[in-house]
Every structure is written in C-alpha cells, then in structure tokens.
Amino acid sequence: MRRTPARRPTMKDIARRAGVSESAVSFALNDRPGVSAATRDRVRRVADQLGWQPSTAARALSGQGPATVGLVLARPARTLGVESFFLQLVSGIQEALAVRRLGLLFQVVEDLDAECAVYRRWWAEHRVDGLLVVDPRDGDPRPALLAELGLPAVVIGAPATGTVPYGAAISTLRADDTAAMASIIDYLHGLGHRRIVHIAGLPGLAHTRRRIDSLHAEAARRGLPDVASMTTDYSDAQGAEATRRVLASPLPPTAIVYDNDVMAVAGLAVAAESGVPVPAGLSIVAWDDSVLCRNTHPALTALARDTAAFGRHAADHLIALLDGAPTTDAQATLPRLTPRASTAAAPVTEGGGPGS
Structure with a gap:
C-alpha cells in the first residue's frame, strides 16, 4: 500500500489551532511586538504541540536555490577520525554533489534513535531535500520513517528484505559482502589455513551479519570446524584487544580477517x-585497502575497491531521484583481493599438517 508522506505543520495550522491570525503567529514565533504575552505563549505552546520548526534555509521559503543532501553516521565518533573508508566515501559523495552545486549536511550521532530524531528535525526544518543512509540493519526503522516523511534517499548497502516500503522514494546501492568474504576464505584455504578468525565490526549491521554468515557458510562447505567471528566497534583498541584474546587461546588462529x-x-x-x-x-x-595497509611492514593483504567511486555512485543515484527518476537497486563492483606480504602458507604444527 502506497504511503502518503507526512505534511509539515505550517503557520496556518498553528493559527487555526490557536484561534489567531497568521500574522499574529508570525509575530509570536519571531518574537516581534504586536501580540500580547498571553497570545505569544499560546501560539508557542500550539507550535510545540504540532511539532512545528522554523525553516533554516532561505531557499525553502522562496522555493529556489540549490538542494542539500543529508548524511548521518550513528557510529562511535572516535572510530571515524582514523578510518579511511568513510573519509573516502564522503570525498566521493562531495565530488558528485559539487558538480551540481549541491550542499552536504553531515552529522555524527550516538545511536539509531538519535539518527531518526535528526531526520525528523531536518525534515521539519526544511534542511534537506534527500538523504544518503549508511549501515543498514536488520529490522531497520529508517526506510519506513523516510517513506513517512516523503524524503528521497539512497541506502548504501543492502537493506534487509521487506524493510523498504512499497512506493517509497528509496534507491539502494549494494556491496556484495557475501561474495567478498567467500573470496577471502577461498584464498586463505588455498594457502592451507584451517583456523581462521574474523574480527568483525559492529553487531546488528546488515553487512556485519552477511560477512559472518558467509564466513560460516564457506567454513561449513570446506569442513573447517575452527572458524569464528568476534564483533567490535571498529576501533583500533577493540581490534587489538580481540587479537590478544584469540592469540592467547589454546588453539590460536593461523589467519585473522579484520573488518577494516x-x-x-x-x-x-x-x-x-x-x-x-x-x-x-x-x-x-x-577488509578495506588503504594507505595504512600499503605502508605497514609487512604490507597487508586487503580487499581493494574504489571507495570514492562508491560514494560518487551513491550521490549520483540520489541526484537522479531528486531529478524525478524512478528508484533503482544497483550493485557495486565486487572488491578485489590484493595479496601482499602479510599472508603466506599456513604454518605446519605438531599435528603434521598446515594449520592443523
């Protein structure tokens, strides 16, 4: 069933509810003289009840001017300053938006509830014309919210089946995490590794689940019992702590796959x-190649992809939606595993075989 987007409350709605003229509403909300204190209080109380917010963009008042695209990241802020993926992604997004002279409004928040609150506020304040949405989750509430608000969006990553409402102006740009993980396991298995640990990112993210599922599916197909995943917040601190734990285990891995x-x-x-x-x-x-991977010693084997191009494609899909094009479901190019000096044949253990 097609949803009818929610309508932003207007000064006319406030005037009707408060029983005053629209000019009185304007005077009260803009703190101008011309209305009594009692009327001012009543108008502001009604405005709060209706969820009215002032428009912060002059173009929203005139109907003219460049559009603005929003991007919210619900991740620990401390992990973003050192992770190259999002820096490259935003670089690509900005490159595509600049061609059309579109603005990018960016915010980092603590969790998904805060992200949804930002979307509602931006919608009420006429701040954005469309959104780029990252980190799809199982049971993700954001597509339904965006459909309710009538905001065009591109979800970067594959949302869970059934989470995008029918008729919503939401396109998707997917990365094939399942096939990417399979390529890593195939490579490590070919080197003789049988004990493989995956130090993953945030639990609850759809791509984290797909990578974990793919790891275990590939392990089951090859009869590898000593394969495991551990989730983290993507930070160097938690990545280091997880590594210490697995290396101190009675049967440590011969290979570790890290999610960044x-x-x-x-x-x-x-x-x-x-x-x-x-x-x-x-x-x-x-998982993601970067300058860090190429300049450590030994240099790190990594999945290489053009993350900036990924960002450009996502922005291009959103621009198309803003131009009135139909929604799309596209898949990005599969990342290419680039072997370097950090991987080699599995060590021969006391059992006599590689990684046994």
Whole structure:
C-alpha cells in the first residue's frame, strides 16, 4: 500500500489551532511586538504541540536555490577520525554533489534513535531535500520513517528484505559482502589455513551479519570446524584487544580477517608484541585497502575497491531521484583481493599438517 508522506505543520495550522491570525503567529514565533504575552505563549505552546520548526534555509521559503543532501553516521565518533573508508566515501559523495552545486549536511550521532530524531528535525526544518543512509540493519526503522516523511534517499548497502516500503522514494546501492568474504576464505584455504578468525565490526549491521554468515557458510562447505567471528566497534583498541584474546587461546588462529584497515594494523602490532611472526606464524587480511595497509611492514593483504567511486555512485543515484527518476537497486563492483606480504602458507604444527 502506497504511503502518503507526512505534511509539515505550517503557520496556518498553528493559527487555526490557536484561534489567531497568521500574522499574529508570525509575530509570536519571531518574537516581534504586536501580540500580547498571553497570545505569544499560546501560539508557542500550539507550535510545540504540532511539532512545528522554523525553516533554516532561505531557499525553502522562496522555493529556489540549490538542494542539500543529508548524511548521518550513528557510529562511535572516535572510530571515524582514523578510518579511511568513510573519509573516502564522503570525498566521493562531495565530488558528485559539487558538480551540481549541491550542499552536504553531515552529522555524527550516538545511536539509531538519535539518527531518526535528526531526520525528523531536518525534515521539519526544511534542511534537506534527500538523504544518503549508511549501515543498514536488520529490522531497520529508517526506510519506513523516510517513506513517512516523503524524503528521497539512497541506502548504501543492502537493506534487509521487506524493510523498504512499497512506493517509497528509496534507491539502494549494494556491496556484495557475501561474495567478498567467500573470496577471502577461498584464498586463505588455498594457502592451507584451517583456523581462521574474523574480527568483525559492529553487531546488528546488515553487512556485519552477511560477512559472518558467509564466513560460516564457506567454513561449513570446506569442513573447517575452527572458524569464528568476534564483533567490535571498529576501533583500533577493540581490534587489538580481540587479537590478544584469540592469540592467547589454546588453539590460536593461523589467519585473522579484520573488518577494516585500522583494526588490521592494530592486530599486526599485537602480533609483534606477542612474538607471533607475520606471515610465518599468522596471516592477516584487511577488509578495506588503504594507505595504512600499503605502508605497514609487512604490507597487508586487503580487499581493494574504489571507495570514492562508491560514494560518487551513491550521490549520483540520489541526484537522479531528486531529478524525478524512478528508484533503482544497483550493485557495486565486487572488491578485489590484493595479496601482499602479510599472508603466506599456513604454518605446519605438531599435528603434521598446515594449520592443523
């Protein structure tokens, strides 16, 4: 069933509810003389009840001027300053928006509830014309909210089936995390690795679940019992702590796959302090290639993709929606595994076989 987007409350709505003229509403809300204190209080109380917000964009008042695109990240702020993925993604987004002289409004929040609150506020204040949405989740409430508000959006990543309401102006740009993880396991298995640990990102994210599911599916297909995943907040601190735990286990892994470059570099440092040689005693793979991966010693094997191009494509899909084009469901190019010096054949253990 097609949803009817919610309508922003107007000064006319406030005037009707408060029983005053629209000019009186304008005077009261703009703190201008011409109305009594009692009328001013009544108008403001009604405005709060209706959820009215002042428009902060002059173009929204005139109907003219460039559009603005919003992007909200509900991730720990401390993880964003060092993670190259989002820096490159935003760079690509900005590059595409600049061609059309569109603005980008960016905000970091603590959690999904706060992100939804930002969307409601931006909608009420006429701040954005469309949204780029990242980190899809299982049971994600954001597509339904955006459909309710009538805000065009592009979801970067594959949302869970059934979460995008029919008729919503929401396109998707998907990355094939399942096939990407399969390519990593195929590579490590070919090197003789049988004990593989995946140090993953935030739990609850759809792409985290897909990577974990793919890891275990590939392990089951190859009969590998000693395969596990651990979730983190993507930070170097949690990546290092997870590495210490698995290397101290009775049967430590011979290969570790990290969900970003920052954790992989932290894991490399922990291996060095633990006396575990890389790659002779431990192979390391990073999910996203970066300058960090290429300039450590040894250089890190990583999944390489053009993240800036990924951002440009997402922005292009949103621009198309703003221009009136139909929604699309596109898939990005599969990342390419780039072997470097951090991976090698699995060590031969006391059992006589590689990684046994």
